[in-house]
Amino acid sequence: MRATAQNDAHQLPEQLVHQVWQSLRNHTLLDALLIVCPLLLTFVYILLSLYRTALLDALTLSLFSMAVLVAAISTIYLRFRPFIPSRPTAARLVDEKAQAQDRFMTLATLGPTPYSEIFVSRIRREAASLTGRIEVRRDFPYQFKRSFYRSVSISVLVLLLFQISLSRFYTSSALSPQKRLSHLAEQIAQTPHLSELARRLKDLTVKLDDPAVSREEKKTLIQETRQEVEEQQKREQQTESKDLLSDASSTLKSLEQESGASQQQDQKDSAGGEKAQQGQNETKQSSGSGKDSKGELSAQANKDLQGGKSAQGNPQGPGEEKNPGKQDQGKGNQPEASKSGQQNSQEASGQQQAQAKEKLGKSKSEEIPQDGPPADRFYKPGEEGKQSIKDGRYVTVQLPEELAAGGNGVASTSKDAQESRNRPRIPVSNVPLPAHVPDAPSEKQPMPLEYRDLIR
Amino acid sequence: MEPESFQQTFNQLEREVRKVIVGHDDIIRRVLIAFFAGGHVLLEGVPGLGKTLLVKTLSHALGVSFKRIQFTPDLMPSDIVGTQVLAESSGHREFQFKKGPIFAHVVLADEINRATPKTQSAVLEAMEEKQVTVFGESHVLESPFMVLATQNPIELEGTYPLPEAQLDRFFFKLLVVPPNPVELREILKRTTGTESSTMNKVLPEDGGKLVNDMKDLLRHVLIAPPIEDYVVRLVHATQPHPQNGSGTGSSVKQYLRFGSSPRGAQSIILGAKGNALAEGRVHVSYEDVEKILYPALRHRIILNFQAEAENVTADQIMGEVIKQVPRD
Numbered sequence: 001m002r003a004t005a006q007n008d009a010h011q012l013p014e015q016l017v018h019q020v021w022q023s024l025r026n027h028t029l030l031d032a033l034l035i036v037c038p039l040l041l042t043f044v045y046i047l048l049s050l051y052r053t054a055l056l057d058a059l060t061l062s063l064f065s066m067a068v069l070v071a072a073i074s075t076i077y078l079r080f081r082p083f084i085p086s087r088p089t090a091a092r093l094v095d096e097k098a099q100a101q102d103r104f105m106t107l108a109t110l111g112p113t114p115y116s117e118i119f120v121s122r123i124r125r126e127a128a129s130l131t132g133r134i135e136v137r138r139d140f141p142y143q144f145k146r147s148f149y150r151s152v153s154i155s156v157l158v159l160l161l162f163q164i165s166l167s168r169f170y171t172s173s174a175l176s177p178q179k180r181l182s183h184l185a186e187q188i189a190q191t192p193h194l195s196e197l198a199r200r201l202k203d204l205t206v207k208l209d210d211p212a213v214s215r216e217e218k219k220t221l222i223q224e225t226r227q228e229v230e231e232q233q234k235r236e237q238q239t240e241s242k243d244l245l246s247d248a249s250s251t252l253k254s255l256e257q258e259s260g261a262s263q264q265q266d267q268k269d270s271a272g273g274e275k276a277q278q279g280q281n282e283t284k285q286s287s288g289s290g291k292d293s294k295g296e297l298s299a300q301a302n303k304d305l306q307g308g309k310s311a312q313g314n315p316q317g318p319g320e321e322k323n324p325g326k327q328d329q330g331k332g333n334q335p336e337a338s339k340s341g342q343q344n345s346q347e348a349s350g351q352q353q354a355q356a357k358e359k360l361g362k363s364k365s366e367e368i369p370q371d372g373p374p375a376d377r378f379y380k381p382g383e384e385g386k387q388s389i390k391d392g393r394y395v396t397v398q399l400p401e402e403l404a405a406g407g408n409g410v411a412s413t414s415k416d417a418q419e420s421r422n423r424p425r426i427p428v429s430n431v432p433l434p435a436h437v438p439d440a441p442s443e444k445q446p447m448p449l450e451y452r453d454l455i456r
Numbered sequence: 457m458e459p460e461s462f463q464q465t466f467n468q469l470e471r472e473v474r475k476v477i478v479g480h481d482d483i484i485r486r487v488l489i490a491f492f493a494g495g496h497v498l499l500e501g502v503p504g505l506g507k508t509l510l511v512k513t514l515s516h517a518l519g520v521s522f523k524r525i526q527f528t529p530d531l532m533p534s535d536i537v538g539t540q541v542l543a544e545s546s547g548h549r550e551f552q553f554k555k556g557p558i559f560a561h562v563v564l565a566d567e568i569n570r571a572t573p574k575t576q577s578a579v580l581e582a583m584e585e586k587q588v589t590v591f592g593e594s595h596v597l598e599s600p601f602m603v604l605a606t607q608n609p610i611e612l613e614g615t616y617p618l619p620e621a622q623l624d625r626f627f628f629k630l631l632v633v634p635p636n637p638v639e640l641r642e643i644l645k646r647t648t649g650t651e652s653s654t655m656n657k658v659l660p661e662d663g664g665k666l667v668n669d670m671k672d673l674l675r676h677v678l679i680a681p682p683i684e685d686y687v688v689r690l691v692h693a694t695q696p697h698p699q700n701g702s703g704t705g706s707s708v709k710q711y712l713r714f715g716s717s718p719r720g721a722q723s724i725i726l727g728a729k730g731n732a733l734a735e736g737r738v739h740v741s742y743e744d745v746e747k748i749l750y751p752a753l754r755h756r757i758i759l760n761f762q763a764e765a766e767n768v769t770a771d772q773i774m775g776e777v778i779k780q781v782p783r784d
Binding site: 088089092101102103105106109110111116119120122123 | 459676677678679680681682683737738739740741742743783784
């Protein structure tokens, strides 16, 4: 028993050195792992992101993953092996901590050469008495190295750059809604229960590229598909799938808007063509002597005046609620009168253009088309709208009493219209307008003093 | 012999010598280490520092015979080793060998650099061979045998500096420095008053066997292979030529003509073992090596002219070497 206790005590210094060596070796392995793992995770994240966004196929992903894994293992091995401390080094560290004056190091490095056994056992006894000074975990704790912090910083930087590049890639004009929809369809197809929906989306993208399919049909298909996607999105429980469906829904909306906008463009083009034809016909027929050199402006100003002002046909006091019916009547009377005035002004403008052409000797193709389709801000024939300018907001100006008593709100004769044309043109209103409220009654303001003499 | 007995005897010797010698504790320890390591010591210092007294006290404490040789320029080799004289015995005349002062256990070669090289070489043979040859006849010197040589660093005229080959035979070169004020006060108190210090013999008259046992024990002290490698690297670092040595330090290349010989490494290891035993250990540590390095190598590295012109000492170069050579 005593011999066993002595043997145990004799084993202790070598055991302690072995424990310390093992601990240091594990620290070295941890160092290598902490250097490689952040970079490895970054690469894996990049590969998976590229795969999810369908920029990388499964085979390429597998090959890259294998290559990255092999590189990581090799790096860990190459980093780990040369840095494993030797047992004499571990023994020296124990000597330093225990202030053992190289006893542990001597015991750890004595070879099979015949040394005095008495001396060896004496050193072992002395070293064993000092082992109590050492606690492996306390005296040899793991400390994070600078290489780990550098690895993490580089990984975070690479991740940020990748994310920025990826988001820029998706917001660039290279990805049209159709292409985006196609990508989304591929991503959605990876979810088994959404494969049917993904197939429909892909079919939709094919039909959108098909010129044989009419615009109406495309719009209908987009609407139907969007409804399906939104229904599926409501039923969906997985967050990832929900996000994809939400993306698809917004893409389909933008496609719908695009198709609507293109339809309106077609309508504009067709209406503009009709107007040009109409204008040309009027210039041929008319023989008016319009002296107003600014034909376009006069036409536009007439429109503005007739659409905006109800002064002539709507004499009401300030503060009174407008009678919508009267207002509408007044406004309704105005378009009829304005139409005839508009025709006359168009005739005059057409004549002036013809004269200008003769004077300058320009060919028809070089002239600025005066009789072209009206600007987008004006309503086209057939479009809904009470006023002539789209989304135009107008202020109802209240005439002074003497002027209001004389007028009945109707531009009666062409002579009056002629006279009104000869008067200097003034802005419809220069007062700041409040925010537009669609159903609010028109606002009434008193006419500014400086304009009262001008309007008769 | 047990290491504890060695330490006990060693400490006792130190105590007895300190009764007479004030200060110089490291000198006393190193001289004792050199004695038990079987080496010789060169003491360098200005006159009046107690070099001769130290040697006499030491030999008295050891209980061994002591002889002092005052080296002068006219000293002949036969004055050291002895000579044959014509003597009459039993009615007829014959030559008899009369032993010289070298035939002692501890020999003090005072101001060895004042004697001619021929005379110096006579001592060197005795130091190396532990024997002398006179008229073709060899006479073995008794063990233990130790030569303690002294030299004066300030008197250069009329002196014959020891050649490098002879310097290399000394185990240690110790620099004896003047005492500090406290030590000087103690010296004055002991030497100018009525007090007289008495010291006791530590070793018996026939203490030769004991000394041999202690010498044998010193050689059994354990030294770890990494520490041996450290000694090898240190000695190798003193070589200024790249093909011979590592030539690590710029000061080594700049100021040394020759580096240390293998005797330097032997001195370091034996000296470190002696130091470890004196401290009660049976193994050598890195600190033992670093303590012994200076006395073991300062006389073995040869400075060049530039070092002498710039007053660079061997100790400064040794300091650079220790900084540049890692322990592992």
